[in-house]
Amino acid sequence: MPEGDTVWLTARRLDDALRGRTLVRCDLRVPRLATVDLRGRAVREVVARGKHLLTRVEGGLTLHSHLRMDGAWRVFDIGERWRGGPGHQIRAILGNDQRIAVGYRLPVLDLLRTDQERRVVGHLGPDPLGPDWDREEALRRLRSQPERPLGDALLDQRNLAGVGNVYLAELCFLARVTPWLPVGELPDAEAMLTTAQRLLTANRERFDRTTTPPAERRSRLYVYGRAGRPCLRCGTPVRVTADTHGEPGRERPTYWCPRCQLGPPPPR
Incomplete structure (x- = not known):
């Protein structure tokens, strides 16, 4: 069950795979984001805030996701067989020339401006794994x-x-x-x-x-x-x-x- 520790580790693995590299593949499989294309933008960083994941990309945009009960992100090398669930459960694909991140069963996936992240995480209390734990x-x-x-x-x-x-x-x-x-x-x-x-x-x-x-x-x-x-x-x-x-x-x-x-x- 994803809790703060699982989300923190997920963010670190996504950050290791995507940070500083330009996206060459972007497929967001939810209706409101179906036309969004982040290709050509570099990922600045991926961070966790409580149970929320924030993937920040060039141009001041953040892809926000939440795993809830059984969502998951998996990272694969190019050419590696994807393992994480059947294809119909995939909600997001972000890839560069070396790695691909695949989001399975993501109940929450939305795109917002990075300077508006407080809309989705501003209500949260102190994060025991955050740098500003209070x-x-x-x-x-x-x-x-x-x-x-x-x-x-x-x-x-x-x-x-x-x-x-x-x-x-x-x-x-x-x-x-x-x-x-x-x-x-x-x-x-x-x-x-x-x-x-x-x-x-x-x-x-x-x-x-x-x-x-x-x-x-x-x-x-x-x-x-x-x-x-x-x-x-x-x-x-x-x-x-x-x-x-x-x-x-x-x-x-x-x-x-x-x-x-x-x-x-x-x-x-």
Whole structure:
């Protein structure tokens, strides 16, 4: 599942392949961009902002994409067989004389002027992987609604950019609280934000996300995706409930250990 670390690594790989080279191929397969042709323009850079990807090209333009649940960008050498899904799932192709970047299942793809990027990322909170990471500002935003369930607050990208459902579950487990605890009752919000930044940084160089230390490496994750399996700390079966966190219509399953994590249970 793409979260801030996955998007950061994707941006780095796209940047390595495209930065400073002139596009000789451009195919944007969404209706509103069908006539856009970026050939002849050099890519200035590709950067991540939370879960958003910004591909900046000459002429002051930015191709903005978002991976959501299962989108992906893949980079191939010229002549290499593309692997990432069937052809009908391709939404974008950007290529130079050496590499080709192919975007699969991209739910968000639009073109805007670089000086107007705030239209799509200006609402985001501090990014733990950004050069301007500001823990105090993230803390202020997180605490601005003390009655809000912690899980909802962590998923709200206006508070903290890049944290998704996997990190929601893992951060709550490490803090030993349930995701339904009101933010104002969180014992140490500063420590949670420090942990979020540490885990995202530790995982940004790899796609096989890991939150457990080597001594507990029976699983890469403590609770996410482990419903019914024993908790790595106490042996109690990990529980899962659906549709309690996330935007209406895009709710996600939530995992937790009912013994290790203190706080309210999920609403019935």
